[in-house]
Amino acid sequence: MRVGVIGATGAVGKELVDVLARRRFPVTQLSLFASARSAGTTQKTPFGDVTIEEFSMERARKLDLALLAVSGDFAKAHARALAAEGVAVVDNSSALRLEADVPLVVPEVNGHAIGAHRLIANPNCTTAILVVALEPLRQAFGLKRVIVSTYQAASGAGAEGMVELERETRRVLVEGQPAQAEVFAHPLAFNVIPHIDTFQANGYTREEMKVAWESRKIMGMPELLISCTAVRIPTMRVHAEAVTIETERPVTPEAARAVLAKAPGVRLMDDVGAKLYPMPLTATGADDVEAGRIRANDVFGNCGLDLFLCGDQLLKGAALNAVQIAEQMKLPVPA
């Protein structure tokens, strides 16, 4: 199958190539597209050395599958056109996620929504990590209210975010100088920034609203009461999430654990006596979302549950979920 990764030099683009190889996706020809600046350079991949090309519709329309890890503007300009040419498209941007005719998919939750669609949107990283754990709990106990506080890594802002955090942490520790900021709104080294993406009129950031909007669409619960506080912290990879839910029916930690232990895409990490709980340290590079710290939250009587999640936002939050979607798409037979 002729597969193209668009935005191949970014943090998600690189993960996409690795995930395709690791999951033995039937790639017969891999094309890598990036900006004109990178075009002509060669990238080593598990599929051999690939020369990076500048994107053109003429080239891209020959693909069977296009994985888009670029901006929303790019997706708005090209995603529908590519799909119309018969290319299966998975778009990682936020541009089309809420469009009525574009399914927004986390395969463990709503893989059925893929159907015969040729253009599928890949959700926001925080959302994908959240709903993998919420959906099995919803099926078992119902879901009334969701309150989430996030602990999001620098790589959520791409490779540049990681580079900036590393450089500025060195500046503080090695040079003894104050940290600077270009990628982030403020210096991130040894700091916490409750500001990801732009602010909306209601005081929430777009990142926070994406968690609400997208969770509702993916879970098919347009009226779900859900609120998020999205916070950038000085970690490199993996988003952590402190989640409080009110269920429709009574829930116990034991019952919730039993449900999550069987849930696809979830790894139960919940043995506090052994100091076992989700952490970026253990979730980095892992496909499954770690779930733990499960306990009864009596703020909601016998319908309250707290849990803590960690998911690699470059994998389940991005590249892995995109490839999982592609695996379930009815891909065109090559000409």
Place this chain on the structure above:
Amino acid sequence: MRVGVIGATGAVGKELVDVLARRRFPVTQLSLFASARSAGTTQKTPFGDVTIEEFSMERARKLDLALLAVSGDFAKAHARALAAEGVAVVDNSSALRLEADVPLVVPEVNGHAIGAHRLIANPNCTTAILVVALEPLRQAFGLKRVIVSTYQAASGAGAEGMVELERETRRVLVEGQPAQAEVFAHPLAFNVIPHIDTFQANGYTREEMKVAWESRKIMGMPELLISCTAVRIPTMRVHAEAVTIETERPVTPEAARAVLAKAPGVRLMDDVGAKLYPMPLTATGADDVEAGRIRANDVFGNCGLDLFLCGDQLLKGAALNAVQIAEQMKLPVPA
């Protein structure tokens, strides 16, 4: 006034000396007590060089005020005895906080509880920072439910915590080696650890339960529905808290802002257009608790409010609050 700081070489002990000087507390003689290991060494202070002594009741009973920044075991052994000798005692440990005859005080909230008591408990750092902002909101709108997720700095584990985070961050960045852990349950550099203090039978940590138990006592709301997830993150100073509340009466962000703008001990930092919100970067070394990101949370209809807090846990969360308590105590007239 003869003032003694017990545990003078720790992170909180050092802050206590600084805060006494900065607030021009009427110290006539400063005594510093620490373990036998440090005894005999000299510490530079704003009150002159002071030779550190090993603690003895014989020495300590001559104090007018004893500020305890040591373990709960020490407080259990000596705090009541010191108070019985006529020494005013402020204890920073958790040992006596829930004792019925020991007021637990955040002066902005329940300074009236001090009365003629000679022994006052200083609350948990996360709690002190929280209730300074919660109490004015409670007075204005009532308080039904509180859900808190914390972002706690290494210094919450004392000076050793800061040393470990700095050393291990260097190990990762400069030596390219994995981080190690002695003070923390796991390596903290570039990680997140949802585990502070020991685990309880209900799955919550003691740190999380302290926030519930102590907030209820300080605010005089024994039935308050409150739940906390306490998380250690790789910052040096300042605890941040994402707080969701359900009020008894309708609340708006505008009304909440007006209340917090006038609240003692709170600094309103809430102008998202100017990228102004609470952060460790700005709250480090500040007396006031920063409050911002105030917004309506419709998970609780028109009674829902979200806010974000940052407080220097060595100041409002410890040393500053202790000195504020001492300022309001009826101190014995020196013999």
